[in-house]
Amino acid sequence: MRFWERLGRISPPLVVGLGGLLLWELVLRVVQPGGFVLPPPSEILSSAVENREVIWTAVLSTGWIVITGLISGVVIGVLLSVAVSWYRLADEAITPLAVAISAIPIIALAPIFNAWFGLLSPRSNQLVVMLLVFFPVFINTTRGLTDIPLDQIDLMRSYGASRWEITKEVRVPNAMPFFFSALRIAASLAVIAAIVAEYFGGRQDALGPLIIQNAGLARYTDAWAAVLAGSAIGIGLYAIVRALERFAMPWRAAVNQGIEG
Amino acid sequence: MTATRVAPAVEMVLVSKVFNRGKPNEVLALDDISLSVGQREFITLIGPSGCGKSTLLRLMAGLLDPTVGEVTVNGKTANQARADREYGIAFQTAGLFDWRSVQQNIELPLQLMGWSKRERRQRAREMLTLVKLEEFGGHYPRELSGGMQQRVAIARALSFQPSILFMDEPFGALDEMTREHMQTELLRIWGETHTTVVFVTHSIPEAVFLSERVVVMSPRPGRLFAELPVDLGARDFDTRESPEFFERVTAVREALRRPDGVE
Numbered sequence: 001m002r003f004w005e006r007l008g009r010i011s012p013p014l015v016v017g018l019g020g021l022l023l024w025e026l027v028l029r030v031v032q033p034g035g036f037v038l039p040p041p042s043e044i045l046s047s048a049v050e051n052r053e054v055i056w057t058a059v060l061s062t063g064w065i066v067i068t069g070l071i072s073g074v075v076i077g078v079l080l081s082v083a084v085s086w087y088r089l090a091d092e093a094i095t096p097l098a099v100a101i102s103a104i105p106i107i108a109l110a111p112i113f114n115a116w117f118g119l120l121s122p123r124s125n126q127l128v129v130m131l132l133v134f135f136p137v138f139i140n141t142t143r144g145l146t147d148i149p150l151d152q153i154d155l156m157r158s159y160g161a162s163r164w165e166i167t168k169e170v171r172v173p174n175a176m177p178f179f180f181s182a183l184r185i186a187a188s189l190a191v192i193a194a195i196v197a198e199y200f201g202g203r204q205d206a207l208g209p210l211i212i213q214n215a216g217l218a219r220y221t222d223a224w225a226a227v228l229a230g231s232a233i234g235i236g237l238y239a240i241v242r243a244l245e246r247f248a249m250p251w252r253a254a255v256n257q258g259i260e261g
Numbered sequence: 262m263t264a265t266r267v268a269p270a271v272e273m274v275l276v277s278k279v280f281n282r283g284k285p286n287e288v289l290a291l292d293d294i295s296l297s298v299g300q301r302e303f304i305t306l307i308g309p310s311g312c313g314k315s316t317l318l319r320l321m322a323g324l325l326d327p328t329v330g331e332v333t334v335n336g337k338t339a340n341q342a343r344a345d346r347e348y349g350i351a352f353q354t355a356g357l358f359d360w361r362s363v364q365q366n367i368e369l370p371l372q373l374m375g376w377s378k379r380e381r382r383q384r385a386r387e388m389l390t391l392v393k394l395e396e397f398g399g400h401y402p403r404e405l406s407g408g409m410q411q412r413v414a415i416a417r418a419l420s421f422q423p424s425i426l427f428m429d430e431p432f433g434a435l436d437e438m439t440r441e442h443m444q445t446e447l448l449r450i451w452g453e454t455h456t457t458v459v460f461v462t463h464s465i466p467e468a469v470f471l472s473e474r475v476v477v478m479s480p481r482p483g484r485l486f487a488e489l490p491v492d493l494g495a496r497d498f499d500t501r502e503s504p505e506f507f508e509r510v511t512a513v514r515e516a517l518r519r520p521d522g523v524e
């Protein structure tokens with residue numbers, strides 16, 4: 001019966017999604033505004049199938065930027081928030097700097113990074129993704145590591161727990177929900193950042209260049225197919241993050257089920 | 262060995278606590294407190310909000326240092342006693358860790374003390390039986406009612422059989438019926454485990470029902486200004502309705518009303 005339960009849970013968005021696509025298709029068939037405005041989904045899909053090799057290569061190329069940028073941004077964000085939660089001096093030194101970095105429109109720096117690393121190097125795009133991902137992870141994780149009721153810390157002290165034990169047993173698990181909600185935001189940010197950064201440079205077999213080239217040659221259906229591939233990366237990452245989340249925080253899953261059923 | 266037996270459970274000599282010393286928001290939270298709690302005694306601290314009850318308990322627990330004076334617990338400094346895990350503590354909020362099952366919450370202090378997994382499991386089972394929650398070991402705290410969570414917190418505080426139990430308004434958030442039930446449970450546990458209990462509360466009937474001695478505090482600055490022995494003997498269901506019980510309740514209420522007691 002688990003299958004039906006699961007279907008029951010995912011069917012509302014499925015119905016809305018499919019219904020939306022159907023409506024889109026029907027309206028375009030009736031109005032026929034021309035492919036440059038919006039091609040019908042059936043044509044986008046057949047273009048995606050037709051160009052599957054080019055698109056697959058592009059997905060791998062962009063996906064690599066997204067994953068490496070995401071992971072490095074997350075690692076740096078987490079390491080810095082641990083430092084900040086341990087040492088006041090680190091907090092005073094790092095936090096204002098992090099806020100300042102977040103105020104820079106990072107994507108606008110892509111052309112400058114290209115000049116640093118070379119126009120066709122993937123490094124600049126990785127850097128854009130990393131910087132963009134870093135901030136929400138840093139801010140949220142820091143909050144989770146430090147925002148702990150005094151009673152809980154005192155309780156640990158009453159057991160004679162060391163600072164490391166308090167970090168391991170209280171701070172880290174307390175930060176988990178904060179970290180994962182940041183990761184969800186970061187995952188979709190990373191895809192957007194990678195593709196937009198690719199408009200300015202980096203490897204030419206990626207999704208960004210594919211969209212630009214097709215749009216430039218008025219092959220809008222093919223451009224849309226590449227956009228579709230980009231959102232597939234985003235959805236895939238989101239699903240992975242949710243799965244990790246459920247694995248890392250079994251206590252949340254248990255409680256939620258209690259409420260739903 | 263004998264020293265620990267003979268020494269009072271808690272001894273405070275001329276203790277004062279000042280918060281934010283030398284700053285504009287300086288507060289004299291406690292002033293000249295001297296108090297001795299005997300081994301196996303059940304003592305209650307009562308007083309209006311802000312009179313320093315939690316601060317006093319934190320000083321005894323070695324979680325705060327006194328500005329002036331000395332605190333000893335089982336003959337050791339409060340900090341040493343904390344490091345030696347001489348006491349268990351329960352706060353107003355149950356303070357269970359959401360990410361640990363009920364059983365794992367009770368095992369936490371034992372785990373930090375390096376007990377083996379088998380010993381931990383065994384003791385946690387015993388504790389769950391003591392607080393009558395045998396079937397809930399595998400549940401997460403959020404799946405439990407407030408009263409059940411409070412019982413888990415008490416089980417956790419007792420798990421390593423400390424000789425002293427500090428409790429800061431542990432039943433404050435409970436409804437009247439659960440509260441009375443928990444009071445009876447606590448007295449039963451106290452009787453079975455021979456611990457010393459220092460209990461903080463706002464409630465006069467609670468103080469009278471539970472303890473052998475009620476210490477009344479006054480605010481701004483926090484001082485002890487009355488001590489009332491409560492010689493009601495073993496408590497049972499009828500105690501709460503006995504004339505002696507009401508007499509003691511009235512006595513505590515009058516003490517709280519004295520001019521320097523405010524409220």
Ligand SMILES: Nc1ncnc2c1ncn2[C@@H]1O[C@H](COP(=O)(O)OP(=O)(O)OP(=O)(O)O)[C@@H](O)[C@H]1O
Pocket residue numbers: 280281288290308309310311312313314315316317463
């Ligand atoms: N960490 C702190 N820093 C500054 N002032 C504090 C601190 N803790 C307590 N105080 C002050 O000390 C006084 C006593 O506080 P305490 O929490 O001990 O009162 P209480 O009797 O437990 O009150 P309640 O019954 O409301 O819990 C209050 O005036 C409070 O503002």
Ligand SMILES: [Mg+2]
Pocket residue numbers: 314315316429
């Ligand atoms: Mg208090």
